[in-house]
Amino acid sequence: MRQHLDLGKKLRSIYIDQLKFLSPDYHNHEIYVRSTDVNRTMISAMSNMFAMYPAAASDAGQTYPNSTAWPTYQANGQKVGYIPIPIHTINDFYDYTLNADMTCPRQDALWKIVQQTPEYTQKTVEKKALLDKLTQLTGDNITLTNIWVVADALFIEVCFVLN
Known part of the structure; x- marks a missing residue:
């Protein structure tokens, strides 16, 4: 998970900050996240997206619920909220793209x-x-x-x- 948090920050730096290829906020029409149907890889994808799309505290109530029960964390010295991003998968038996054992x-x-x-x-x-x-x-x-x-x-x- 730590490696994917680091990777998510790096991907954000490249594709959002440097290249301006993606918007700074998550938009479902810009990115589609796919994982194998294995818990480890799905959690890796979640960790990656967690760091790639942190939401500013000022976004509470807009991009994530404004609730004390909602998870927040510190990123670059600022409080940010968790944005849930769907991780898509298909059964290993049908996965001709990501299943290395196919x-x-x-x-x-x-x-x-x-x-x-x-x-x-x-x-x-x-x-x-x-x-x-x-x-x-x-x-x-x-x-x-x-x-x-x-x-x-x-x-x-x-x-x-x-x-």
Whole structure:
């Protein structure tokens, strides 16, 4: 959530403050927010929009309810109100856009062709010692196809565990 709050501020800085591409206030005809149908990604989208569209305290009663029960927070030293922005989603089974785990027969066929190329075969031979060591250390069969999993884990360690 913290990363998406930061990202929302950055997106606001670029698309609203610098480029003037979007209005400073949320308008549903200007932006459509889409997420996968997973709690984590929906909360990420909410956190992003929370920081991208803070509403000034003077907007109470206009863009958000003027009520002490309504959530407010401090942004850049000013009290702002929470603007609820809809996060749209569709069921994972039908999500051909955002579901990274969606089966794509064409992609599978193309990847099989790649794995048969001389370049792929040569790199597999060149990196055999590394792939074998990673397989031993992880307990998974690491190949050029799935080495990204190890790289992702190491990246996360560096970003969040070691700092």
